[in-house]
Structures are given as structure tokens and as C-alpha cells.
Amino acid sequence: METLLAIAIGAVVTASVYLFLSRDLLRMLIGFILFGTSVNLAILLAGRIGPIRPPLVDPGAAALEAAANPLPQALILTAIVIGFGLTAFALVLVLKGHEALGTTSAEDMGEAEPVAATAPSTALPAPHRKAA
Amino acid sequence: MDQVLLASPLLVPLAASAVTALLWRRPGLQRPVSLAAAVLLLGCSAALLSHTLAAGTLVGRMGAWPAPFGIVLVVDVFSAIMLVITGLMAVAVAVYSAGQGATERDRAGFHPLFQGLLLGVTGAFATGDLFNLYVWFEVMLIASFGLLVLDRTREQLDGGLRYVALNLVGTTFFLLAVGLLLGLTGTLNMADLARLAPAVENQGALAAVAVLLLIAFGAKAAVFPLFNWLPAAYHTASMPVAAIFAALLTKVGVYAIIRVFTLVFAHDTAFFGPIVGVVAMATMVTGVLGAAAHYDVRRILSFHIISQIGYMLVGVALMTPLAIAGSVLYVIHHIVVKANLFLIAGAIRQAGGSFALARLGGLWVTRPVLGLLFLIPALSLAGIPPLSGFWGKLAVIRASLEAEAWLLAAVALAVGLLTLFSMIKIWNEAFWKAAPEPPPAETWSRAARFATFAPIVLLAGTTLAIGLWTEPFMGLSLAAADGLLDRQGYIAAVLGERATAALQEGAR
Amino acid sequence: MNDSLILRTSAPLLLWLALAVSIFIVLRGHNAPGGGFLGGLIASAGILLYAIAHGRDRAMRRMRMAPVGLCGIGLLAALASGLLGFVTPDTPYLTHRWWFPGGGLALGTTIVFDLGVYLAVVGTVTAMFLPLLRK
Known part of the structure; x- marks a missing residue:
């Protein structure tokens, strides 16, 4: 079971890396969501699937024999909440970027680092750059 | 009372963020609330520092859960020093x-986001739990996203997208490392991790986790080769935002590296020291x-943030008391100086009408006071005695020489010279050369001018104080x-003697 | 999309349904797993559906408050619920207080925390997504 899950995580990471390499920001965002999912799965796997002694047992009470480790699940829940917030913000930003810049392709966005930005005063030659 | 004091650096910005959000429709009222909260934060942090110096490490178990579980x-x-500096910047x-x-x-919406950012930063400095550190990182990140694109200009949206994309991946690495560490040790309390880490059977896996953490924190701290997001984004932010980013965001990454590698992975210094050194x-x-290749004030300053981060890592690379003390002093000095330089860049822009060096000039004639105020942090950044940067560099380089890390000392010295080159470049172009075009007409109101120069003078004064009165x-x-370096003391303070014994008895 | 009769008729009903379910989820969380975040998401889903059907401005009017203000109230409530920890000396922040009036009822200050989270989530989600909708 653990091997199977590990292979599944690997497959999801592969897909997410492929999407990261895309120039389109929306695809990159989907890649990030997939990456986050695979990391959550990895936490589940690292916390050991299957029965384990729970970390909090009342004094004198018998521990449940067949309980899953609740700690990774708590971590994953928190991570999902945070991931939700980040993804929502990034989505809004991509949308605003699309409105303002008219594109969702990282290639066509050059506002923050225009080619001319490094060009100094007339005393120094402008750096040669390939035309974009 | 101790517990109130301990929680106050978190509660003050959280309350201020909530109150300023409530005053969303009344922007004029947000400013005094935000300022009062910042002053209160500074006061509480200073009280906390004097308390830790007198009575030792202060520990609070949230919700009264016993230590390794809650x-x-x-x-x-160290945390208290960082909190005080955060208060000063606030x-x-x-x-x-x-x-x-x-x-x-x-x-x-500057003020709710600003206080939210402060909350994330103080939380990261105050927490003793690795997963909680991750949560504070995210609080900080979301607030910084909002602040970066505050003006919604095209430039900011583009820079913001780059910043968001790289930081999303960085924090996900952090999360992955946290999950794997939980699998290896069964705990995420940093003191408990420090206790268990040397006994972990699979030290190889532990080292892999440490490298993942180094990547995650390194991306946050903008170290080589993960620094690209910083110069792509910082220069687009408005000046108060850029100043608080430059002062605090990367330093949280540095803090996390110093904390985790002196506490949890300290048993493996022989392996990580050289990596961090390189x-x-x-x-x-x-x-x-x-920085040498750029001709825009904001970009030069952005690249200098990266360069200075290197000095702060020397402590982790060498792990000697002097080297770590040098790193801490360097962090203190750098936060003050770098924030001040960004504030001054805003004033230069206001006085000269541009950030581009080619279009600036003659400010020494029109604004001699600004010139003097620029020289203090600029020369301090380059490490000219007797300013604060000199003592930071001196401690770091002396520690390298004592540890016989000749190359590290040589690089640190040479980089100091090149820093001086960049600062003189700004000086020559913006202040000294003749103005290429007539400066814009005076547009400052008296209040705006006071608000701009008061913090610059305050921070320049701090720089001078650290430089001339270095002893304390x-x-x-x-x-x-x-x-x-006193790991046992930290572990005992957090877990307590009884809990430590009970845990060893009932180990999994 | 805006002129779908079915959506326009059902959205107000679904809004009330979503709010009711969200309140149930929050309350269930006062003494058992569940709580503020999920409830907040369900409520904001209802509000967003309403906004899609009837436009952003009408949804904003029905919320009666700036979404960010809602977020502020929520944060303050969550923060205040933890302050009771300071009532007795040397108990840390977020130590919650409980009252057992009998009959299996357990009343605790954690519900205030959860309600705070609920409001904060509703405020944040609506503040982020309402501006994206058409007027």
C-alpha cells in the first residue's frame, strides 16, 4: 500500500512539474494545486498509514488499537486551509493581471523588468539583449 | 503576568489588524490606530527583552497543553532581540x-495588511513549534502579497506574480520537510526535535529533510541560487512597503535558518557548515x-539585501560563539540600515522626481540634509568605521579568521569594498553630479515632510548609536x-525536567 | 448566466439553506471536531451564489457590512476568547474556560473562538471574490 501511494505521489509531482514549466500562469497555478496535493499525500504517508498509537491518551484509558495517527491529518487540514487561501489570492492576482496586462503568459509580461531598466546614463553603453 | 507579556507581541498586531479592518470605511482613523499599535509593540518587545535577560527563556504553552503536544x-x-527590532521597524x-x-x-488597505505582516513576523520569531512556524510564514506571505500589489499598477501586478509564483513553491517545500520530519521523529516541537534528532536511526533521511528546510528558508531569505524573486519584485512596491519588506521578510528566513540549524541539526554541523559557507x-x-550592474536606486538596494544575507549565514557556517554573535549583530545592523536606505530612496524620489540614477542629480545642492542622512546608512552598509556595519563585519571576519576559513574572510572583505562602490555610485549620481533636468517643484506639505524625515533621522540615530556605543x-x-548554543538549556526550558523524563520512559 | 430564472429563484433559498447548514457545522464544532472554517466556507459559498444570481451590489447590501469589517469582528472575537486564559495567574494564552451546568451540556469559550473563525472566513472569502463579479 505504501509503495503504491509513493508511486501515486510521484505521478502527481510529475504532472505538477510539467505544469510549472508552462508559460501560462493559470497552468502554473493548477500545477501548484497539484503540488500541494502531492505534499499533503506525502505527509499522510510519512505519518504512517495504518494503525498506530495515538499521541494523546487520557491517563488510565486504553489506547484504541486500530486508530490512525491523527497528527498528520491535523497538519494536512491546516495545510489545506492555508493552501486554499494562497491559491485564492494567486487566482485573483492572475485575473487582475489579465485585466491590466491583457495576457496570462509569463513570457509576455515584462513590466517589472523592462529591457531598458538596466540601461544607464549616456556615459555607459546599454547592454545588448536579444529582442524579445 | 509573564504570560501576558509573552503573548503581547502577537496580540498587539493581531488586534490592530482587526481594528483597522473594522475601520475599513474610515481610512483616516486607521493611521493613529496603526501607529499606536506599533509603539505598543515596541514597548512590549522591549519589556520582553529585559525580562529574558533577567529571568531567562520565557515559555508559554498555548491552551495549557503540555509541551511536546501543544x-x-x-x-x-535572540527571539527577544528580533522582536524589539521588529517593533522599531514598525x-x-x-x-x-x-x-x-x-x-x-x-x-x-495598507494598515490591516501591514499589521498582519507584523503579526506573521512576530509569530515566526516567538514560536517554538516547526509547524506553527510554517503557519506564521504563510500569514506573512499572504499579507506581503496584498502589500506588494497595493497600488495595482501594471508593474506591481507583474512583479507580484513573480513573487507569488516562487514563494508558493518555496513554502510547499517547507510543508513537505515538516511532514517528513514528523514521520522521522514523531514530533514537531523544536525542543523535542532537538532532543530526538541525534538518536534518529536514518540520519541520511534526516539530512535530506534538513536540505529541504534549507531550500525553503533559503528561498525566503533570498540566498544564492534562490534569490531571483527578490530583485524582480521588491523594486515595484511602494516605498513604505519596500522598506518593511527589506527590513523584515528576508530576515525571517535568516532567523529560521539560524534557529533550526543551531537547534535541531546542530549534531550534524560538520556536514552542513561547509554547505552553508559556500x-x-x-x-x-x-x-x-x-547591484554593481544596476542604475536604479531601488534595484541597487534590492541586490544589496541579497549580498548582505551572506554575512548573516556565516554564523551558521562556522558555529562558533563569536561567529553566531557576529551574525546576530549583523542582522540587527542590517535591518536598521536597509530599511533606512529604502526610506531615503523614497525621499530621493520625492526630491528628485525619479529612482533612475541617470535622471537624478544635484541633490547635494538642493537637499544637503538628505545627503548627510544618506551617507550614514550607506557608509554603514559598506562597513566604514565607526558605523554599525563596521562592527558587524569585524565580528564576522574575525570569527572566520579564528576558524581559519580564509576564503570566507577574503570574500567578506572584497564584497565590503564592492558595496562601497555601489553606495558611492548612488552618491555620485544622485547627489554630486549636476542635475540633468530641473528638479520638480516643491510639493511637500509640512506634515508629510515631518513624517518622511522623522523615521529616517530615528534610524540613522540608531545606526550611529550601534556604531559609537557598540559594547551593549x-x-x-x-x-x-x-x-x-546552549541547546540543553533550551530543551529543559521548553519541555521541563519532568516531561523530559516521562517522555523518555514512554517513548514510542 | 445572469438571466437564468432557476438560478435567480433558487439562490435566495439556497442562501438561507447554506447559512443554516453553516451554523449547524459551527455548533457541532463547539465540543467535537468540525467548526468555524468549514462553516465559514459553506456560508460564503451561499453568499457567492447569491451574488452570482443577483449581482454583487445586492449581495453586498444584504451583508450589511464591508466584508473586511466582518473579518475584523471575527479576528477580535477569536482573540478575545483566548484572553480569558489570563484571568488566573500563570495560565497561558488560549486556555479555554468551561462550564458544565449539568444534563450533559458543556459550554466553553471555544465556541467564541470558532464563531470568530467563521466570521473571519466569511469576510475574507467574500472580500476576495465579490470584487471579481460583475456589478
Whole structure:
């Protein structure tokens, strides 16, 4: 079971890396969501699937024999909440970027680092750059 | 009472963020609330520092859960120093943000986000739990996203997208490392991790986790080769935002590296020391060369942040008391100086009408006071005695020489010279050469001018104080270094003697 | 999309349904797993559906408050619920207080925390997504 899950995580990471390499920001965002999912799965796997002694047992009470480790699940829940917030913000930003810049392709966005930005005063030659 | 004091650096910005959000429709009222909260934060942090110096590490178990299970807040001398500096920056930027463009900024929601950012930073400095650190990182990140695109200009949206994309991946690496560490040790309390880490059977896997953490924190701290997001984004932010980013965001990454590698992975210093050393040297060199290639004040300053991060990592690379104290002193000095330089860049822009060096000039004639105020942090950044940067560099380089890390010392010295080159470049172009075009007409109101210059003078004064009256600051740094190297003391303070014994008995 | 009769008729009903379910989820969380975040998401889903059907401005009017203000109230409530920890000396922040009036009822200050989270989530989600909708 653990091997199977590990292979599944690997497959999801592969897909997410492929999407990261895309120039389109929306695809990159989907890649990030997939990456986050695979990391959550990895936490589940690292916390050991299957029965384990729970970390909090009342004094004198018998521990449940067949309980899953609740700690990774708590971590994953928190991570999902945070991931939700980040993804929502990034989505809004991509949308605003699309409105303002008219594109969702990282290639066509050059506002923050225009080619001319490094060009100094007339005393120094402008750096040669390939035309974009 | 101790517990109130311990929680106050978190509660003050959280409450201020909530109250300023409630006043969303009344931007004018947000400013005094934000400023009062910043002053209160500084006061509480200073009280916390004096308490930790007198009575040792302060520990708070949130919700009264026993130590390794619940979340703990742990404030030792190093954390307390960082909190005080955060408070100082909060005050400076809160005053500065009342200057030019304040009304538009307030309306866009600057203050709730600013206090949210402070909350994330203070939380990261105060927590003693690795997963909680991740949560504070995210609080900080979301607030910084909002602040970066505050003006919604095209430039900011583009820079913001780059910043968001790289930081999303960085924090996900952090999460992955946290999950794997939980699998290896069964705990995420940093003191408990420090206790268990040397006994972990699979040390190879532990080292892999450490490298993942180094990548995650390194991306946050903008070390080589993960620094690209910083110069792509910082220069687009409005000046108060850029100043608080430059002062605090990367330093949280540095703090996390110092904390985790002196506490949890300290048993493996022989392996990680050289790696961090090489990273530190490469960071210094690439940052300073990047700065030399640019001709925009904001970009030069952005690249210098990167270069200076290298010095702060020397402590982790060498792990000697002097080196760590040097790193701590360097962090203190750098936060003050770098924030001030960004504030001054905003004033230069206001006085000269541009950030581009080619279009600036003659400010020494029209604004001699600004010129003097620029020289203090600029020369301090380059490490000219007797300013604060000199003592930071001296401690770091002397520690390298004592540890016989000749190359590290040589690189640190050479990078200092190149820093001086960049600062003189700004001086020559913006202040000394004749103005290429007549400067814009005077547009400052008296209040705006006061709000701009008061924090600049305050921070320049701090720089001078650290430089001329170094003894107490060096003493603080040495106390912080002692605390960082005293792992057993930290573990005992957090877990307590009884809990430590009980845990060893009932180990999984 | 805006002129779908089915959506326009059902959205107000679904809004009330979503709010009712969200309140149930929050309450269930006062003494058992569940709580503020999920409830907040369900409520904001209802509000967003309403906004899609009837436009952003009408949804904003029905919320009666700026979404960010809602977020502020929520944060303050969550923060205040933890302050009771300071009532007795040396108990840390977020130590919650409980009252057992009998009959299996357990009343605790954690519900205040959860309600705070609920409001904060509703405020944040609506503040982020309402501006994206057409007027």
C-alpha cells in the first residue's frame, strides 16, 4: 500500500512539474494545486498509514488499537486551509493581471523588468539583449 | 503576568489588524490606530527583552497543553532581540507611511495588511513549534502579497506574480520537510526535535529533510541560487512597503535558518557548515555584482539585501560563539540600515522626481540634509568605521579568521569594498553630479515632510548609536549566541525536567 | 448566466439553506471536531451564489457590512476568547474556560473562538471574490 501511494505521489509531482514549466500562469497555478496535493499525500504517508498509537491518551484509558495517527491529518487540514487561501489570492492576482496586462503568459509580461531598466546614463553603453 | 507579556507581541498586531479592518470605511482613523499599535509593540518587545535577560527563556504553552503536544511560544534572548527590532521597524514605517501618498495607501488597505505582516513576523520569531512556524510564514506571505500589489499598477501586478509564483513553491517545500520530519521523529516541537534528532536511526533521511528546510528558508531569505524573486519584485512596491519588506521578510528566513540549524541539526554541523559557507559566499558575491550592474536606486538596494544575507549565514557556517554573535549583530545592523536606505530612496524620489540614477542629480545642492542622512546608512552598509556595519563585519571576519576559513574572510572583505562602490555610485549620481533636468517643484506639505524625515533621522540615530556605543549591542549578541548554543538549556526550558523524563520512559 | 430564472429563484433559498447548514457545522464544532472554517466556507459559498444570481451590489447590501469589517469582528472575537486564559495567574494564552451546568451540556469559550473563525472566513472569502463579479 505504501509503495503504491509513493508511486501515486510521484505521478502527481510529475504532472505538477510539467505544469510549472508552462508559460501560462493559470497552468502554473493548477500545477501548484497539484503540488500541494502531492505534499499533503506525502505527509499522510510519512505519518504512517495504518494503525498506530495515538499521541494523546487520557491517563488510565486504553489506547484504541486500530486508530490512525491523527497528527498528520491535523497538519494536512491546516495545510489545506492555508493552501486554499494562497491559491485564492494567486487566482485573483492572475485575473487582475489579465485585466491590466491583457495576457496570462509569463513570457509576455515584462513590466517589472523592462529591457531598458538596466540601461544607464549616456556615459555607459546599454547592454545588448536579444529582442524579445 | 509573564504570560501576558509573552503573548503581547502577537496580540498587539493581531488586534490592530482587526481594528483597522473594522475601520475599513474610515481610512483616516486607521493611521493613529496603526501607529499606536506599533509603539505598543515596541514597548512590549522591549519589556520582553529585559525580562529574558533577567529571568531567562520565557515559555508559554498555548491552551495549557503540555509541551511536546501543544504549540509553545518560546522567547529567548535572540527571539527577544528580533522582536524589539521588529517593533522599531514598525514604528518607523508606521510614521513614514503617513507621508507622501498616505491617503491613497490607507484607502487601499495598507494598515490591516501591514499589521498582519507584523503579526506573521512576530509569530515566526516567538514560536517554538516547526509547524506553527510554517503557519506564521504563510500569514506573512499572504499579507506581503496584498502589500506588494497595493497600488495595482501594471508593474506591481507583474512583479507580484513573480513573487507569488516562487514563494508558493518555496513554502510547499517547507510543508513537505515538516511532514517528513514528523514521520522521522514523531514530533514537531523544536525542543523535542532537538532532543530526538541525534538518536534518529536514518540520519541520511534526516539530512535530506534538513536540505529541504534549507531550500525553503533559503528561498525566503533570498540566498544564492534562490534569490531571483527578490530583485524582480521588491523594486515595484511602494516605498513604505519596500522598506518593511527589506527590513523584515528576508530576515525571517535568516532567523529560521539560524534557529533550526543551531537547534535541531546542530549534531550534524560538520556536514552542513561547509554547505552553508559556500552558499553564504556565493550569495555575497552574486548580490554585490548584481547591484554593481544596476542604475536604479531601488534595484541597487534590492541586490544589496541579497549580498548582505551572506554575512548573516556565516554564523551558521562556522558555529562558533563569536561567529553566531557576529551574525546576530549583523542582522540587527542590517535591518536598521536597509530599511533606512529604502526610506531615503523614497525621499530621493520625492526630491528628485525619479529612482533612475541617470535622471537624478544635484541633490547635494538642493537637499544637503538628505545627503548627510544618506551617507550614514550607506557608509554603514559598506562597513566604514565607526558605523554599525563596521562592527558587524569585524565580528564576522574575525570569527572566520579564528576558524581559519580564509576564503570566507577574503570574500567578506572584497564584497565590503564592492558595496562601497555601489553606495558611492548612488552618491555620485544622485547627489554630486549636476542635475540633468530641473528638479520638480516643491510639493511637500509640512506634515508629510515631518513624517518622511522623522523615521529616517530615528534610524540613522540608531545606526550611529550601534556604531559609537557598540559594547551593549555586542553584549546582547553574545548573550543571544550563548543562548543559541546552549541547546540543553533550551530543551529543559521548553519541555521541563519532568516531561523530559516521562517522555523518555514512554517513548514510542 | 445572469438571466437564468432557476438560478435567480433558487439562490435566495439556497442562501438561507447554506447559512443554516453553516451554523449547524459551527455548533457541532463547539465540543467535537468540525467548526468555524468549514462553516465559514459553506456560508460564503451561499453568499457567492447569491451574488452570482443577483449581482454583487445586492449581495453586498444584504451583508450589511464591508466584508473586511466582518473579518475584523471575527479576528477580535477569536482573540478575545483566548484572553480569558489570563484571568488566573500563570495560565497561558488560549486556555479555554468551561462550564458544565449539568444534563450533559458543556459550554466553553471555544465556541467564541470558532464563531470568530467563521466570521473571519466569511469576510475574507467574500472580500476576495465579490470584487471579481460583475456589478
